[in-house]
Amino acid sequence: MNKLMTGSLALVVLILTACTSSKPGAFEKVDEDPAANSVQYRFNPTTVNKQALAQNVERYCTERGFDKVDPIKPQKSRLPGLMTIWYQCNYSIKS
Numbered sequence: 001m002n003k004l005m006t007g008s009l010a011l012v013v014l015i016l017t018a019c020t021s022s023k024p025g026a027f028e029k030v031d032e033d034p035a036a037n038s039v040q041y042r043f044n045p046t047t048v049n050k051q052a053l054a055q056n057v058e059r060y061c062t063e064r065g066f067d068k069v070d071p072i073k074p075q076k077s078r079l080p081g082l083m084t085i086w087y088q089c090n091y092s093i094k095s
Contacts, residue, residue: 025052029060030084037066037089045074045083061089068092 027043039060041053054069061069066089074085 025049025056027053027056029056037061037064038072038086039089040084040086042077042079042082042084044081046081057087061087064089066090 025043026047026049027041029039030042031040032038033040039057041057043053057069061067068090070088070090072086072088074083076082077084
């Protein structure tokens with residue numbers, strides 16, 4: 001029974017990793033926190049299209065009325081080979 005659970009878990013992790021890597025740009029939005037005006041993405045660091053990811057985050061923030069995006073340090077994902085990163089939407093200071 002324990003081997004069956006371990007095998008099933010490994011299969012799920014493999015499928016999720018493949019799904020993220022096969023998406024256009026090799027990234028996907030996985031969470032958002034409206035109270036903190038932030039969004040989290042999971043990506044494959046070796047195949048990610050950084051420009052497409054940046055445009056996606058900028059569009060997300062712009063649609064919510066913000067004009068600045070601040071990345072928060074990337075971290076390793078729970079899924080092997082992937083990374084996660086939070087971005088916070090802000091207003092730029094204008095004088």
